[in-house]
Amino acid sequence: MAALGEALAPFFGQCWPYDSVLGHVLRLLTRSAGDAAAAVRVAALLPAASMRNVAAQLAASQRTPVLRSLLAGELPTELGACLLHEMILRRKSVAGVADAWAPRLAGHPLGALPLHPLPGETRMPLAGFGHGTESAGFPFGPSRVDPITVAGTVPEVVREPAPAELTAAVTTWLTQSNGRAEAAVYTVSAALDAETVGVRTVEALGLDCLAGGGLALRRASLDEVVAILFFAAAYGGAYDHGLGGAHGRAAAWRSLTALADGSHVGCAWWTFDAANDWFHRVAWDLGVLCLRQGGHVMAVLAATDSD
Template sequence: MSLDELPAGLHEAEDVTRHYDLVERAAGEGRAGELYELALTLRAAEPGWQRDAVLLHIQQALALTPGPGNAACAVRLAATEQLDSRVRLAAAQLASAQPVDNLLPLYEEYEQAPELFACLTQELVLRHPDIGQHGAVRRVTAHLADANHPLAILPLTLLPLEDSLDLPSYSLRGASYAIPFGPVERSGFPRRPGHQMPAVELLAPGLLTAAVENWAEDSNGRIEARAFRLAMPAELDAELLEGLGLTCLAGEGEVTVRAATPSEVMRVLFAAAATGSAYGSGRGGAYGRLLAWQSMTALAGGTRVEDAAGRTWVLFDASTAWFYQVAWDVGIAALDPDRLLVHVLAATDTD
């Protein structure tokens, strides 16, 4: 079977492995133009899971197989993609696999695909710390700012608290990534039924949940976001969390709390936003960074993400009925420098 013959009978195929092999071989041989034309043909063909699977594989093979022609055709395909999730995925795969020199000339086509290049820019920032030194990237970033694109608020360099982010590793047949959250070994903190901390509950910032909203939107997740002003200064520990009346800690079960650095918290928030949950694939690295910033800023008091450095942070988990205790459990709390203002974010999901 040749590339020209591939569309014939595709919708009747019970397995598309042979089709994948053919696409991958063509990408490896640098036949990017042929793959691009094949993708256009398939887009006009009869709908079906087989067609959709091969179309996605063409996009991935072009993005993940290094070569200037492959990169250029991957951008051309992604520029006309209708699904936002596919655009985000294409940007992530291009940034992960293509040398920067293959991508920079393509920034001249920014106006044909502003969303793709907005995502690509931030995906490159995550993987290439010096990408902001290139004039083409700075020019596109300036255009994005003029257009009030949401990603334009992100800088072209990583902050110190972004030094531990886990990035996916892509291959032609899948992807792998770290999950820096989930059930932990229990510490056995002695529970105190009925214990209450004198505090006034405040309206939690709307963006507090930004990093984990996809868990509820795309999967079976549930979220708790709370803010409190304490009557007197306190330490951020299990006893304090126990006394705030959090739904996620209600009932029987052990609570585990450990001190965390802003980098550790950002790592958790970024993974939750970028890679997603049980049934969701997340929002990708570019929007994952933005959503993690939004949650981190809200947890730190709602002014600047840099204010996170002045807060006290803990990560917590519990074997209560609220947490599913499968793989997707998150508990974060932050205490302001005066030890009076507490913000809490908890999320859990199951398959």
């Protein structure tokens, strides 16, 4: 099986039947403890971006001692970096190998991420891998929590330029699928607190994504927001496959950090969508609102995608 994978790997991306067989070979190898090293040898022959899914499958299927032994060996930097963060997402210990990898990650896109779980990462929707299947819990769609009905304060606001990092979590929706997004930052004249934010408060922002009404606004925890942003980044929208778990983790925190202006401490969070023409209302609809510490700034990310 490993020999077949090594023979097919140089042709990756050139012939879809070869890719299909190679994918099946890697699924089999990553699921068997005795074949984990063989899976790594095959993955090392693939383009760096294609190593991400192999890292996820290994982290999901293998026991921690096997994974730690892989990281202690010779791995391509991209494969090792993704494997480290896939393990962290799954609460598998990287003690003893994280310190050795830290210098190799300097300058890597995942290098800025801490090599330990972060606050807010308790409800991450992680993919499970079967024979030919991949699935993760979908955090979008109708919520079981009733929307907020309180009107709230109607503030005077000034719309400020939104940092590009705000949309990091939905990059593949915009570049590889049919998605669209709205990112906005508002300065509020009089400080708000979580209890004074309601439907009219959000409607007063004049967001394009809320034109036509139909707003459904809900309070959210940091864990819920991180899970939504992670899912959007890791698994993508209607027609793309996302960034994978490791790079999805990085993109989610880039968006969240931009929403919170550096630190989520003291921030209040809401999620929303709307029954209007902006949201496609197929499956891929998200809206996140952050009231930053101090109550003088609100930041928003909304996105939608359709098949």
